[in-house]
Amino acid sequence: MKPSHKLLFVLCPMLVLGFIYYSSGKLHLHVWGQKPLYDKQGFLLKLDGQLPAELAYKYGNLSEGVCKPGYAAAKMTAIYPKFMKPAPMFLDRNFKRLAKVRNYLPPFGFKTQERIIDSILTATKNYGLGEVLDSLGCKRCIIVGNGGILANKSLGSRIDDYDIVVRLNEAPVTGFGKDVGTKTTMRITYPEGAIQKPERYEKDSLFVFSAFKPLDFKWLRQMVYKEKLRGTEGFWKSVAHYVPREPTEMRILNPYFIQEAAFQFIGLPLNNGLMGKGNIPTLGTVAITMALHNCDEVVVAGFGYDMNMPHAPLHYYETVKMSAIKESWTHNISKEKEFLRKLVRANIITDLTNGI
Ligand SMILES: CC(=O)N[C@H]1[C@H]([C@H](O)[C@H](O)CO)O[C@](OP(=O)(O)OC[C@H]2O[C@@H](n3ccc(N)nc3=O)[C@H](O)[C@@H]2O)(C(=O)O)C[C@@H]1O
Numbered sequence: 001m002k003p004s005h006k007l008l009f010v011l012c013p014m015l016v017l018g019f020i021y022y023s024s025g026k027l028h029l030h031v032w033g034q035k036p037l038y039d040k041q042g043f044l045l046k047l048d049g050q051l052p053a054e055l056a057y058k059y060g061n062l063s064e065g066v067c068k069p070g071y072a073a074a075k076m077t078a079i080y081p082k083f084m085k086p087a088p089m090f091l092d093r094n095f096k097r098l099a100k101v102r103n104y105l106p107p108f109g110f111k112t113q114e115r116i117i118d119s120i121l122t123a124t125k126n127y128g129l130g131e132v133l134d135s136l137g138c139k140r141c142i143i144v145g146n147g148g149i150l151a152n153k154s155l156g157s158r159i160d161d162y163d164i165v166v167r168l169n170e171a172p173v174t175g176f177g178k179d180v181g182t183k184t185t186m187r188i189t190y191p192e193g194a195i196q197k198p199e200r201y202e203k204d205s206l207f208v209f210s211a212f213k214p215l216d217f218k219w220l221r222q223m224v225y226k227e228k229l230r231g232t233e234g235f236w237k238s239v240a241h242y243v244p245r246e247p248t249e250m251r252i253l254n255p256y257f258i259q260e261a262a263f264q265f266i267g268l269p270l271n272n273g274l275m276g277k278g279n280i281p282t283l284g285t286v287a288i289t290m291a292l293h294n295c296d297e298v299v300v301a302g303f304g305y306d307m308n309m310p311h312a313p314l315h316y317y318e319t320v321k322m323s324a325i326k327e328s329w330t331h332n333i334s335k336e337k338e339f340l341r342k343l344v345r346a347n348i349i350t351d352l353t354n355g356i
Pocket residue numbers: 144145146147148168169170192193194281282283284285302303304305306313314315325328331
């Protein structure tokens with residue numbers, strides 16, 4: 001056989017195999033002649049909230065109100081096959097092994113911050129929720145957003161019923177118990193969002209830190225080691241000078257939840273992996289993402305940016321108006337809402353205040 005024929009002999013099957021491989025990848029999303037099954041983000045287009053047969057069998061017989069182990073993650077996988085449940089809530093001493101975050105700078109990872117994180121984790125010594133919650137076989141979590149929609153709905157006692165109550169930034173409980181409850185398992189925040197008055201911190205709650213820039217880790221180290229805050233330049237707003245929590249009550253939120261919410265779930269611009277215009281999810285959505293990985297059931301309340309009500313109160317605890325969110329250049333409220341609505345429509349999360 002001529003060498004040129006030999007070459008053709010090898011090349012042709014390779015081309016055919018290559019074509020089959022390529023089209024099978026496409027077929028996963030798009031069966032020829034049929035409408036696509038999944039959207040650009042990888043979510044099933046048909047979201048009717050129905051349980052797939054195997055889940056109906058698993059959960060169907062449990063009576064109302066009983067915690068369903070693995071429910072949120074199972075439903076998430078049913079509409080978003082790429083979902084991989086394991087992702088620790090907080091960074092622990094092995095954080096450098098977390099492959100998905102080690103090569104991204106804050107806020108999408110911890111690259112360049114390894115030493116300072118090591119030093120913070122040496123002092124906090126604890127990396128979980130605590131013995132009681134960590135050993136629960138099934139965890140029901142509620143993420144309480146700060147939205148004005150929580151006012152006058154008397155949801156306080158329902159909120160307090162959850163195993164884990166997550167609150168955000170400076171949202172108060174004192175004086176608002178009837179509507180937002182009194183229990184706080186953890187409060188997730190960053191320097192500019194943290195409660196500033198020491199007396200406003202609730203006891204028995206974890207101070208969970210979410211970092212957006214390298215300076216935020218510096219601030220946290222000073223708070224953990226109870227040092228005098230040196231220099232507040234570089235923050236976009238005034239920050240707390242003292243956090244009245246023991247180091248053992250402080251945690252660092254896994255930055256993977258910011259990354260996954262931004263790039264996988266919402267589809268915000270990658271911007272070379274750097275924080276930029278409109279590529280930061282709001283903290284509430286980051287908290288929901290964390291809960292999808294770490295809670296068996298996920299419920300939310302106090303969520304909703306309603307652009308049709310520009311004069312409605314933005315928060316349940318102050319008079320700032322809804323229209324104020326338009327000034328934010330970091331978030332993409334409408335794209336984010338599209339994602340949250342998928343979770344609600346598919347019954348992955350329950351929205352107690354119906355604002356999503
Ligand atoms: C001016 C500004 O930057 N505001 C941001 C404020 C501000 O930094 C803090 O209040 C501290 O002062 O923080 C944010 O959020 P904020 O602290 O307002 O609220 C916490 C989370 O609740 C959800 N939320 C809030 C209000 C509302 N009407 N609907 C909602 O759904 C959101 O998921 C929100 O994340 C933040 O960190 O995400 C988002 C806001 O964009």
